[in-house]
Amino acid sequence: MAAAFDPSGRLPDVFLNVGTSSFTQFLSAAAPDLLPGRRPLPPGSATGLVPHATTIVTLTTTDGVVMAGDRRGTMGNLISSRDMRKVHPADAHSLVGFAGTAGIAMELVRLFQVELEHYEKIEGAMLSLDGKANRLAAMVRSNLGAAMQGLAVIPIFAGFDLAAADPTRAGRIFSFDVAGGPYEEVGYDGIGSGSLFAKSALKKRYRPGMSTEEAIRVAVEALYDAADDDSATGGPDLSRRIYPVVMTATAEGTNRLSDAEAATVAEAVVAARLENPGG
Amino acid sequence: MAMQFYASPEQIMRDRSELARKGIARGRSAVMLSYEGGVLFVAENLSSALHKVSEIYDRIAFAAVGRYNEFENLRRAGVRMADTTGLSFDRRDVTGRALANAYAQTLGAIFTEQSKPFEVEICVAEVGGTPEDDELYRITYDGSVNDEPGRMAMGGQAEAVTGALKADHQLDMSLEAAVRLAVRALGSVGGEGGAPRTIAASQLEVAILDRRRVGRTFRRITGAPLTALLNGSPAEATGTETPDPKLPATGPDKPTESAASADLEGPDKSTGSTTGGKDAGNGNDKPGQGKAKPAK
Numbered sequence: 001m002a003a004a005f006d007p008s009g010r011l012p013d014v015f016l017n018v019g020t021s022s023f024t025q026f027l028s029a030a031a032p033d034l035l036p037g038r039r040p041l042p043p044g045s046a047t048g049l050v051p052h053a054t055t056i057v058t059l060t061t062t063d064g065v066v067m068a069g070d071r072r073g074t075m076g077n078l079i080s081s082r083d084m085r086k087v088h089p090a091d092a093h094s095l096v097g098f099a100g101t102a103g104i105a106m107e108l109v110r111l112f113q114v115e116l117e118h119y120e121k122i123e124g125a126m127l128s129l130d131g132k133a134n135r136l137a138a139m140v141r142s143n144l145g146a147a148m149q150g151l152a153v154i155p156i157f158a159g160f161d162l163a164a165a166d167p168t169r170a171g172r173i174f175s176f177d178v179a180g181g182p183y184e185e186v187g188y189d190g191i192g193s194g195s196l197f198a199k200s201a202l203k204k205r206y207r208p209g210m211s212t213e214e215a216i217r218v219a220v221e222a223l224y225d226a227a228d229d230d231s232a233t234g235g236p237d238l239s240r241r242i243y244p245v246v247m248t249a250t251a252e253g254t255n256r257l258s259d260a261e262a263a264t265v266a267e268a269v270v271a272a273r274l275e276n277p278g279g
Numbered sequence: 280m281a282m283q284f285y286a287s288p289e290q291i292m293r294d295r296s297e298l299a300r301k302g303i304a305r306g307r308s309a310v311m312l313s314y315e316g317g318v319l320f321v322a323e324n325l326s327s328a329l330h331k332v333s334e335i336y337d338r339i340a341f342a343a344v345g346r347y348n349e350f351e352n353l354r355r356a357g358v359r360m361a362d363t364t365g366l367s368f369d370r371r372d373v374t375g376r377a378l379a380n381a382y383a384q385t386l387g388a389i390f391t392e393q394s395k396p397f398e399v400e401i402c403v404a405e406v407g408g409t410p411e412d413d414e415l416y417r418i419t420y421d422g423s424v425n426d427e428p429g430r431m432a433m434g435g436q437a438e439a440v441t442g443a444l445k446a447d448h449q450l451d452m453s454l455e456a457a458v459r460l461a462v463r464a465l466g467s468v469g470g471e472g473g474a475p476r477t478i479a480a481s482q483l484e485v486a487i488l489d490r491r492r493v494g495r496t497f498r499r500i501t502g503a504p505l506t507a508l509l510n511g512s513p514a515e516a517t518g519t520e521t522p523d524p525k526l527p528a529t530g531p532d533k534p535t536e537s538a539a540s541a542d543l544e545g546p547d548k549s550t551g552s553t554t555g556g557k558d559a560g561n562g563n564d565k566p567g568q569g570k571a572k573p574a575k
Contacts (some may be wrong), residue, residue: 008388011381015356026359034367089543110538114366117495117540121334121358256544 023118024111024139036107037142047150051080053105055194055226055233056087056097056156059206060171060187061215064160064250067095068219070194070227071242072234073102082237087245089254091116094132094159095247099192104146105153112136112155129161133174133182141180152178156191160249167251168209194226194233201225201279216246216257220265221279236266295396299420302398303345308435308465311342311402311427313413313450314457317490318404321461323435324484327501332486334497336361336373337540338406340488344434345399345420353382353401366538375405379416379424387422396420400433406488406496410450436468443467458485458500458508480506494542 014030024035032038051073058067073081081102088109090096096112098105115135120126127135136157143153157174164170173189174182188206190198201222210218220236223244227235236243243262248255257265273279309322309331320342322331331350332342335357343350360381361373382401390396397420405414415427430448432440443464452460462483466476485500485508500508 008392009384010388011356011360011385015359016352016385018352019355023359023362027363030359031363031367034363088537089539091539092543106537110366113537113539114362118358118362121362122355124328124330124333254543 021119021122022135023115024135026118034111035142036104036111037139037145041146041149041151043149045150048076050151051075051084051102052232053084053086053099053102053192055190055192055198055223055230056099057190057195057198057202057219057222057226058095058097058156058158058173058188059202059210059215059219060158060169060173060208061210061212061248062168063171063212064093064248065095065158065171065173066212066215066219066246066248067097067156067158068216068223068244068246069097070223070234070244071237072227072232074232077231079234082234082240083242085245087247088113089247089249089256090132090157090159091120091126092253093126093162093249093251094129094157095249095254096136096155096157097191098153098155099195100153101146101151104143104151105155108139108143108153108155112139115139126162128163129159129172132159133157133184136174137176137180137182140176140178144178147178154178154191156189157182158249160251162251170251171249190222190226192226192233194223194230196226197229198222198226198233212248212250216248216265217269219246220244220262220269224269224273225279236270238267238270295390296421299390299396299398303400303420303434304436306344306434308432308437308440308468309342309344309402310430310432310440310444310461310464311404311415312430312444312448312457312461313410313415314452314454315410315450316454316487317496318406318413318415318488319454319457319461320404320484320486321458321465322484323465323478323482325482327481327484330484332484332499334495335378335403336365337370337495338488339373339375339378340404340486340497341401342404342433343399343401346397349397350399350401353385353397353399356385357382357403370538370540375403375414375416379403379418382418383422383424385422386418386420390421400437402427402431402433404488406490408490432464439468440464454487455508455511458505459511462509480509483509492542494540 020026027034053073054070056069058065067087069086071083072079073084087097090113096109116127116132136155155176161170161172173185175185175189176182188202205218224235226233243266246257246262307323311320320332324331329347333354335341341354341357357378365373386397399420401418403416407413415431417425417427417431429450430444432444447460462478466478470476485505487498489496489498
């Protein structure tokens with residue numbers, strides 16, 4: 001912790017000030033070196049030096065949202081990871097996925113998770129869904145300098161809005177770009193290199209009012225389509241038993257499908273594609 | 280020039296202690312105790328918004344008596360410290376002992392350096408795998424720390440309340456028995472002519488650190504579940520203790536893949552995955568071996 005040596009050993013003033021309920025704002029005063037956007041970067045481009053994470057899709061259902069991500073990390077033309085996890089719970093009712101520079105993204109997601117929990121503990125109440133999306137936008141924007149040097153991170157955020165008047169429309173999706181955001185999306189969205197293909201698949205298969213089970217199937221199909229045409233997106237790896245990470249956020253909270261559950265869906269999708277490769 | 284009166288350091292410290300002690304004794308008491316399923320906090324508190332008991336981290340909670348503005352500052356500092364440690368290292372690396380030390384140093388420094396000490400007494404509790412592993416730290420206005428044996432009372436007529444607690448407290452009590460003991464202890468003082476008081480559910484702030492949960496274990500008990508516990512209808516009470524049931528902890532907390540608490544993943548289903556060693560080895564350990572107890 002960045003504090004001058006104090007012989008009394010007490011917590012530095014910045015801890016005891018009334019200050020802010022935002023953890024990132026607190027860190028910017030107490031320990032700026034822990035914030036990814038605050039580090040000076042050497043000149044030059046770092047593209048191709050670091051693993052990149054790829055495709056995430058998310059769609060709304062009558063119960064909330066579903067988010068699914070493939071497991072591949074790439075470094076140039078090489079596969080750097082086969083079992084990278086890109087979809088995470090942000091808090092009890094929302095999910096965050098990322099595409100782009102994996103190292104910075106992991107850190108951003110960790111920070112975002114702590115940010116939401118921190119606010120909840122300090123204030124005794126959760127941030128609104130829009131508040132969470134705005135915080136994430138600010139955190140993405142703070143990474144703009146690194147993004148311009150080839151270390152871009154693009155998250156996608158989706159959650160169950162506890163304040164929604166109609167619980168069947170409580171699932172909401174927000175997308176971002178390197179300069180921040182958020183942009184609210186209707187129905188479905190995808191990010192990452194394979195998102196072009198995944199979104200085309202979703203465009204044909206998505207319809208409002210889907211159940212969570214249907215949406216999970218459609219999400220995995222969309223990832224399969226992305227992997228079909230994008231070399232940086234990995235399909236279900238049946239030989240190693242590595243399946244897409246699928247998470248849901250509903251009124252009951254967030255949940256990650258177990259490996260067995262994800263395997264069932266992924267194997268069904270693969271089996272269907274053996275009949276009809278176009279889906 | 281006016282003559283400066285000499286006051287000996289002993290005198291100054293005595294005066295400050297007296298001020299702090301009087302301030303703390305003016306308020307109402309709070310009781311913390313270990314029971315079979317976790318650590319219970321019961322505080323007399325007329326407000327339902329200004330809390331005396333709050334969550335700090337996954338298995339750590341904070342309770343305080345005295346001046347609200349002063350302990351609220353300390354609570355925020357604790358949350359900030361815990362979250363900073365958890366982010367820099369891992370969630371398992373946040374300990375109640377480190378927090379108790381930081382509070383002790385801070386209160387000690389304020390007591391000696393400032394003309395008015397903080398009129399607060401705080402408790403940092405960390406729930407362990409078994410009641411014997413629970414840690415309860417009492418930190419007083421002058422920065423002294425005590426490791427309490429599974430139960431403590433602070434604020435108001437704390438000694439009398441502690442006496443009432445001590446007589447009947449056992450580490451293997453049920454939640455219902457623990458709540459009723461705590462309320463009985465709180466009500467044993469302050470009644471007309473020494474008679475015990477009855478305290479209504481609306482005047483109590485009750486929370487637990489639930490030993491059986493993974494991730495964030497802190498839960499408040501309010502409303503109907505609390506009334507059921509106080510009135511002793513066990514069937515109802517057991518159903519309401521966990522309004523949001525999650526699987527019990529099956530072993531040591533695993534390293535988190537992200538900084539989110541483990542309870543956000545839903546029931547822990549990741550074991551048996553063939554993808555790698557990250558999760559291997561969990562799930563075979565008995566509960567209770569969960570947490571290494573830091574050396575005292």
